[in-house]
Amino acid sequence: MGTQTGVEPATSRATISRSNQLSYWVRAGGESWSLSAGRKPAVPAASSEGQAIGLGPGRRRLRIDCGIPGRVATSPGLERPCHRFRPSSIPAVVRPIPAVIAIVAALAFAGCGSRTYEQHRDAVLTNATKGDFAAAAAEVNALYNSHEPGDQEEPGDKPSSGRHLDEQQLLLWRMERGALASLAGDLPLADRHLSDAGRVVDERRSKDVLAQAASFVANDTVRDYAGRLFEHAQVDYWRAINALIAAQRREGVLGGDPAPKLADGRTAEDEWNRAVNALRKLTMVVLTETKDTAGNDHYRDDPFCRILAAALWSAMPVSARSGADEQFCDAMAGSAMTAYAAERKRMGHGDGYRYEVKRRPAVAEKLFLRHAKAYDPTGFADRASRLGFSAAELTQADWPAGQGSVLVLNHVGWITRPRSLDIGFLVAGGHPRRPTPEERADGITCTTFSMGALAMYAFGPGSEIVRTWRVVAVPGEAARVLAPGGAAIMGLSVPVHPHDRPVPPPAQVTATPAGAGGSPVGATLEVACDLDGYTRATLKDDQPEVLAKTITRAVAKQLAGAVASKAIDDAGKKQNDPAVRALATLVNITWSAGMTATENADLRAWTTLPDRIEATLIDLPPGTYDLRLGSGPGQPPAQRVTVTAGRLAIVPFRSFTP
Amino acid sequence: MRSVAIALIATTCAGGLALVGCGETEVRRTDANAVRDLSGQWNKTDSQKVANDLVPQILSGGWLSEFEGKNGRKPVLRPGKFVVRTQDNEVINQEIVFDAFREAFINSRKVTLIVTRTDAAEAREDRKDQDVHASASTRKESFQETAADFLLTAQINSQDDQSGKKKQKYYKISMSLVDVKTNEQVWLKSTEIAKDVER
Numbered sequence: 119m120g121t122q123t124g125v126e127p128a129t130s131r132a133t134i135s136r137s138n139q140l141s142y143w144v145r146a147g148g149e150s151w152s153l154s155a156g157r158k159p160a161v162p163a164a165s166s167e168g169q170a171i172g173l174g175p176g177r178r179r180l181r182i183d184c185g186i187p188g189r190v191a192t193s194p195g196l197e198r199p200c201h202r203f204r205p206s207s208i209p210a211v212v213r214p215i216p217a218v219i220a221i222v223a224a225l226a227f228a229g230c231g232s233r234t235y236e237q238h239r240d241a242v243l244t245n246a247t248k249g250d251f252a253a254a255a256a257e258v259n260a261l262y263n264s265h266e267p268g269d270q271e272e273p274g275d276k277p278s279s280g281r282h283l284d285e286q287q288l289l290l291w292r293m294e295r296g297a298l299a300s301l302a303g304d305l306p307l308a309d310r311h312l313s314d315a316g317r318v319v320d321e322r323r324s325k326d327v328l329a330q331a332a333s334f335v336a337n338d339t340v341r342d343y344a345g346r347l348f349e350h351a352q353v354d355y356w357r358a359i360n361a362l363i364a365a366q367r368r369e370g371v372l373g374g375d376p377a378p379k380l381a382d383g384r385t386a387e388d389e390w391n392r393a394v395n396a397l398r399k400l401t402m403v404v405l406t407e408t409k410d411t412a413g414n415d416h417y418r419d420d421p422f423c424r425i426l427a428a429a430l431w432s433a434m435p436v437s438a439r440s441g442a443d444e445q446f447c448d449a450m451a452g453s454a455m456t457a458y459a460a461e462r463k464r465m466g467h468g469d470g471y472r473y474e475v476k477r478r479p480a481v482a483e484k485l486f487l488r489h490a491k492a493y494d495p496t497g498f499a500d501r502a503s504r505l506g507f508s509a510a511e512l513t514q515a516d517w518p519a520g521q522g523s524v525l526v527l528n529h530v531g532w533i534t535r536p537r538s539l540d541i542g543f544l545v546a547g548g549h550p551r552r553p554t555p556e557e558r559a560d561g562i563t564c565t566t567f568s569m570g571a572l573a574m575y576a577f578g579p580g581s582e583i584v585r586t587w588r589v590v591a592v593p594g595e596a597a598r599v600l601a602p603g604g605a606a607i608m609g610l611s612v613p614v615h616p617h618d619r620p621v622p623p624p625a626q627v628t629a630t631p632a633g634a635g636g637s638p639v640g641a642t643l644e645v646a647c648d649l650d651g652y653t654r655a656t657l658k659d660d661q662p663e664v665l666a667k668t669i670t671r672a673v674a675k676q677l678a679g680a681v682a683s684k685a686i687d688d689a690g691k692k693q694n695d696p697a698v699r700a701l702a703t704l705v706n707i708t709w710s711a712g713m714t715a716t717e718n719a720d721l722r723a724w725t726t727l728p729d730r731i732e733a734t735l736i737d738l739p740p741g742t743y744d745l746r747l748g749s750g751p752g753q754p755p756a757q758r759v760t761v762t763a764g765r766l767a768i769v770p771f772r773s774f775t776p
Numbered sequence: 777m778r779s780v781a782i783a784l785i786a787t788t789c790a791g792g793l794a795l796v797g798c799g800e801t802e803v804r805r806t807d808a809n810a811v812r813d814l815s816g817q818w819n820k821t822d823s824q825k826v827a828n829d830l831v832p833q834i835l836s837g838g839w840l841s842e843f844e845g846k847n848g849r850k851p852v853l854r855p856g857k858f859v860v861r862t863q864d865n866e867v868i869n870q871e872i873v874f875d876a877f878r879e880a881f882i883n884s885r886k887v888t889l890i891v892t893r894t895d896a897a898e899a900r901e902d903r904k905d906q907d908v909h910a911s912a913s914t915r916k917e918s919f920q921e922t923a924a925d926f927l928l929t930a931q932i933n934s935q936d937d938q939s940g941k942k943k944q945k946y947y948k949i950s951m952s953l954v955d956v957k958t959n960e961q962v963w964l965k966s967t968e969i970a971k972d973v974e975r
Contacts, residue, residue, distance in 0.1 A: 402867060406815075437901070440894060442871040445860050453865035494859050501861070 235261070236537075239725055241273070242294070243532050246726060247774045251302035254726075258294045262287035289318040290343050290722055293353060297726035301772055303378035305360045309392075312357045316399075319350045323407060337671070338664070338720035347408045348652040349724045351420045354400035358393050358426060359527075362433065362768050365389035369435065371767050374744070374758035390438050397427040401450055416464050416655035421457035422647035422731060424450045425482045428489055429525050432517075432766035448493040451486040455505045458482060470583065471618045471654035474730055479646040481525070481733045483507070487515035518737045522761035526627045526643065526736065527770040528747060531729035533649050536613035536657060538719040539578035550575035561616040579616035610672045611719040612664055615654050621645065624732040625747045625773065632742040632758060643732035650729045664720075672717055679709025728772070747771050816945050816973030818868045818932075826949045827876035829967040835886050839953065839962040843925065852888045853881065854924035856954070862934040873930070890922055926962065927954045943973040 238261040245254035256270035263284040268277045284291070296311035322344035345353075366372040368386035400423055412418040431439060431447035458478040465473040487507065491498045502512055517523070542550070553562045565581040567574055576584040624643040631638075683706035690698030738761045746756045754771045761767060806812065811821045834840075843851045855878070858870040881889050891899070906915045930951045937944045950966040 437898065440871065441858055441874075441892070442869045445858075445870055446867050449860070449862070449865040449867045456865070494861065497859070497861050 235721065239535060242298075243725065246298060246301060251298050255295060255298050258291060258298065262291040262294070264288065264291040286340070286342050287722075288342075289315055289322065289345050290724065292318060293345070293349065293724045294726050296353070296356060297724070300356055300360055301726075303376055305364050305378050306381040307379075308360050309357065309381070312353055312360070315353045316357070319345055319353055319404075323350065323411075337716060337718060338667070339718050339722070343722050345724070346417075346653070346656045347412060347415070348417050348420065348649065348656060349727070350404050351400060351408065351423055352649070352724065352727055354396050354404055355420075355423050355426065358396035358400065359770050361389050361393035361396055362430075363770065365393060366433075366767065371760050371762075372757065372769065373742075373760070374756060376755070386435075387438060390434055393430060394434075394443060397423075397430055397450075398446065401427050401453075415659040417652050417659075418464070419453075419457040419461065420647075421454045421461055421482065422733075424454035424457060425479075425485060425646065425733075426768075428454060428485055429766060429768060431489065432485075432523070433525075433768050435765075444493055448489050451482075451489040452501070452505075454482055455486050459506075465648075465651055465655055468618075468651065468655065469658060470580075470586075471615070471651055471658070472620060473651045474621050474645045474648040475651075476645070479644050479733065481644065481646060481735045483511070484514065484735050485525075487512065488517050491515040492517065517764060520763050521737045521739055522763050523766045524629065524736045524738060524743075524745070524759055524761060525766055525768045526641070526734050526745065527768065528625050528627075528643055528732040529728035529770065529772045530621075530625075530732060531774060533653055533723075533725065533727040533729050534615050534618075535723050535725045536615055536653075536719070536721045537579045538611045538721060539576055539581055539583070539614040540609060540611045541574060541576045541584070542609040542714075550577060553577070578611075578614060580614055583614060609714040610668045610717045612661070612668055613657060613719045613721050614661075615657055618650070618654060621730060622775070625753075625775075626749075627734060627736070628746050629736055629738055629743040629759075630746070632744055636741070639736060639738060641734045641736050643734045645730050646733040647731035649727055649731070653723065668717065672713070675713040675716075676710055679706055679713065682709065745769055745771075747773060748775075813971065816943065816971050817866055818947065820872065822947070822969055823873045823876040825969065826873065826967055827880045830949070830951050830965055831877060831880035831884065833965050834951065834953070834963060835881075835884050837963045840886065850886060850888050851925045852890055852922055853926050853928050853953070854890050854956075855892050856927040856929045858930045858932075860932045862932070863936050864934075866934065868932060870930075873932075877928070877930075888922065890924055896921070924956050927956055928952075929954065941975045943975075945969075945971045945973060 238257055242254045242257045242261065245251070245257060252270070253273055256273040256275065259265045259269050260272045264282060264287060265271050265278050266281050266283075267279055270276070271278050271282075292311045292315035296308050296315055299305075299308035299311060322342060363372065363378060364380050364384070365386050367378065367380060368384075368389060400420075405420055405423065408420070409418055428447045428451035431444055434443070455478065458475070462473070462475065462478070486505075487502060490501055491512075494501070498515070499512060502515070503509075550564050550566065553564055561579040562577070563579075563581045564575060564577045565584055567576065567584045574584075624645060626640055626642050629639045629641075630636075683702045686705055687699055687702035690696070690700075690702060740761050740763050742758060742760045744756045744758055747753050752773075752775060754773045757769050757771065759767045759769050808820070809824075813819065813821070840851065855874050858874060860866075860868045860870065862868070878889060881887050890896070900918070903916050903918055910916075928951065930949065933948045933950075935946045935948075937946070947969040948966055949969070950964065952961055952965075953963040954960070955962050
């Protein structure tokens, strides 16, 4: 059943009889909606005027159903009928109820009539994959209700003349727009967005603990997005990558089409300095703070970011290198080695996710050995042996004489984004909705579980995860208090990731000499950074807190309704008026339904990040080469690189294969 | 039940509201010479301490009077390789460490300090540029550089000892002077820094 507009006439009626019978119907434009009380059907059709539902002793879960799977909602046009309740048929005390129902309906309808969050996010990635970055940016603007002059507020709009930035979503908007501008090759725009994202990260990182506490009261989605720790690192990683591209373009190290847009008035030296600054900030500020705040979390360091920082020294022109940079790069290469080993230990046996960095990447080892030997030839062997290198491996520790090297980076696919796992209470004898075949193909399952006296279900991708949760048992008495009068709709939703799947084998890269002569050189990349693993591990780490917070908040909201409901119920008992007592039930139902509708999982995440980064190091004689990834369709365009003896070129690719 | 629920909600709301808005940025200017240890890592105070320890020793060494007696002028020093060997891959900005030495040497007026090889290369590039672009009256000639008599090299080695939340950071800083003409090591001294860090 979909949404209709302009439906007339819309009528509704609700009566509660002295024999504890509830009659309730609404008709709008020939369509009906139904109210069920733990059994079907209650009020099935437009012709059911006067039909009653028995509300005998015991708990009932009432459900207002518009037929949209998984949604407690109302039929089209309900908001108008709700305002037309006939007061004469309802006791005076009941009059606020229609307003409550209207709110519930409005909340439910909010998700029915407009494009959903997920659809917007799909559109961003689809457009970006197609290379339509303007459309993707417009989707991001619409999604986060933010734009600057010249931006489209929504896809298809004319460029806006004004500026509107939604503070709550500012960091996400900046990160997504920065990533899209990087993909589009608009480096000044990317830098502007990512620089501001860095500023917001700095501000919000310290406030996040307080915001977390505050979100016990409000829904998670209403707090300012402060970003995950690995996302903070990625802000500076992409700033550094863009500065490296710009520096190498200005020097003629990188070429080929399409040429990125570079900032006016900057020199190659300026761009190198920007790269140094971004990588120093990333490794010495962001990663240090990450270590300090991570506690026992799985993501505590970022070895690949350290490898990029280590590569910087050899990529810079000799005239731009300083002793301080050399020591910095050497320290980064060394710390990457220990960080890879520690990360493998923490994430290698991923609980419900795959960690795709199978070993300390060869590219990282090679860069470390070469840097360490060049920096400190005397102490190098001791240091390498402490890090587990064999004597044979030390023989590959020299930069190849008379040759240059190319560090090829392939940023692959899209990171997995969180989805909603809906959790609800099951009434006695009831059963949850079964996923459709399409939903099952999408990894959506339904799992029942119990929380003490309460039977519950989880519906969403990988719902089996609930079996691993340690939840607080709710005794029967508590359940009774939460649902006075025997009925309540209580649901909550938490973010989860769909099942992880193995990644396809890494890409092959071929370097073909640009001029006549010379034969192509090929190499296979390997996964050097598993961003998807980071997001999954981070969510797992956050899950106990999110769950505790969500349940606490849902129960607190439920209690507020229960208190009001109980007061009405007590009054009904005093007056011996079954109608008033039935009203207590109705208050509880509508309140809990309303509160359930406001409980949305916080699915926010930086979605335009790659799933993983593959890398390799190729040594080549000086000259100009065309680098190509793979050979099939859908591969990124070839990049031209000029190799100089004794120097490293860094060539980043972005590909969208799964 | 009612009062408990109301109290629970009110407390949660009040607590939440009270916590929101506590995170304002606060900036205070501090004395750059004040000793402030935050993480236990190498910092400005350490650079200063090492310079204050080693420079007076280097300037009171026999090599200086011997050189002056033989050559009748102040010796020329060039900062050479600075190697940092730390267990935890700590980044130590050697430019800041060397700056502390440079400042102390220049203030002593007992030696002539020339720039590092990287800076010298930059100056040479500039002279090449002047050959093409500068007026004859302001152009600087090549082959006029002051040659180094001694190369000043330094090394920082660290060793950490940790037990639970307690950690000792130990740094040994060695400095040596190498006679550029003969490759003789004419002076070698070291100093130490130890810090107890508790988290």
